[in-house]
Amino acid sequence: MCALLLVTAVHAQDKAAGPAAFKMDHSHSSIGFELPIRGGLSKVPGKFTDFEVALFTNPSDITKSSVNAAIRVASVDTGIAEMERSLRTAL
Numbered sequence: 001m002c003a004l005l006l007v008t009a010v011h012a013q014d015k016a017a018g019p020a021a022f023k024m025d026h027s028h029s030s031i032g033f034e035l036p037i038r039g040g041l042s043k044v045p046g047k048f049t050d051f052e053v054a055l056f057t058n059p060s061d062i063t064k065s066s067v068n069a070a071i072r073v074a075s076v077d078t079g080i081a082e083m084e085r086s087l088r089t090a091l
Contacts, residue, residue, distance in 0.1 A: 024053035031071060035078070044083060050075035 031051050034043040050072040058064040076087050 022055040022057070024051070024055075029053070035083070044078055044080065046076060046078035046083075046087075048072065048075050049077050 030047055031053075032045060032047040034045050036043055048071050051070060053067065053069045056066045056068070074088060076084055078084055078087070
């Protein structure tokens, strides 16, 4: 099964970690995807509801910037119970 992962975020500055660290603002963020069904004739949108993302930037050397993400797979939400059970089942 193939999925397209889309990440939308507004980052809030984490003052305790310094000026170059940003944490995901959950009220303005989502991690979504689309699953092709029926041989690609249609797509089912979905999202993960339980995740943490932190962005660390280094303005002087972008190659030293990083993103840490943890997504709880069990939080998958497509609005279709049968599809969610299938997505949560180990292959």
